[in-house]
Amino acid sequence: MGTDSDEGVDTQEAIMQATYRALCKDGYANLTVQAIADEFDKTKGVIHYHYDTKEALLVAFLEYLLEAFEQNIAVDDQADPDERLLTLIETLLFGPPERGEFDHWELMTALLEVRTEAPYNQEFRRQLTRNYETVEATVVAIVEEGIEDGTFREIDPELVATLLLTCLNGARIYQVTLQRDDVATDTQESLEAVVADWLRRSESADEPS
Template identity: 45%
Template sequence: MADTPNGSDAAADTREEIMDATYRALCEHGYADLTMQHIADEAGKSTSLLHYHFDTKEDLLVAFIDHLITEFEEVVAPSEENSPADRLREYLDLWEFAPEEDERAALHLALLELRSRGPFNEAYREQLARSDEVLRSTVADIIQNGIEQGVFREVDPAATARLLVATLDGARTRQITLDDPEYTRGVRDQLEEQFVEGLLVDGTDDTTGKGQ
């Protein structure tokens, strides 16, 4: 039987609750120790309800990665109010988290564990590849837009985006695996000074995209 509109809304709400519970459970238990029971407890639901929506923990985590990607795309959606340089700075900010943000650090550590399973799990690998593509294409699009506006120098957007994302990813991995709370912030600031400012065409006011 097809879902009624109210039924569809209820299913969407339940799915959102499960995604939120997965977030909290991953932060609390990490990837290796995570169980469907942990997620059910966080959601205040039964494991049978979780299995009604997702056959296995793998299916649920694949959906969770998709959920994170969708949220990221909404956060970085283009805004005509911001210059390309400001959009790049905001992108850099997304990778940084403060030393006291224990929950966020725990989530990224869990996701790093999950990424390590990519070579052995096709479903994870496909979602992780999609995530990487979204991260890189977001930067490439911002750079291309800046070039077209005459704000940024002529560079290869795709190659430049690969370098930026690889640098940020490496910095965050070091921060969470070596417990180096200031590392990502330092790299972020260096990238703003050397990368973003270096892209700007001489004599350009990056807050307006117009020549001074």
């Protein structure tokens, strides 16, 4: 039999899952505590017991989404820098190779729904900023390692991160909002060319002049 603490965690997980289903079904504008309660076998009172306000629930929900997103983009630290970077690009566009807990494009849609509220919600901005900085730091670390071992040419890693993440974020938004299935694929091909033609150290760089 679970402890009270275990039951509390299980209930909070159920609330997060119900919020996710309600958001995917109804969109942010129509997301209500009742709509969330309708998605699992408990009452609104249970939700209010764990979260005093709808805003507190949504702040917790955004953290839940971002944790799922960051787990989905984890890459093999033992791979070569160029392989790790290409894997990260693919994962940011299409989700993990092995299906994660959430459907990738549903998760991207849910995050986009919440992002639209960030200009008006300081806590949303704080969490989204932390998420961006986490992903940015991952790209920077991969590029720095590639420069150090000679895989990549000498270049500003933060410049690379800004370029890649701007393209990737734009492609995800474009695909989600316009339902253009070709956008992510075209973006992947373009960024693979950027890595090959711009970022990788050319063989001629090792030749004596």
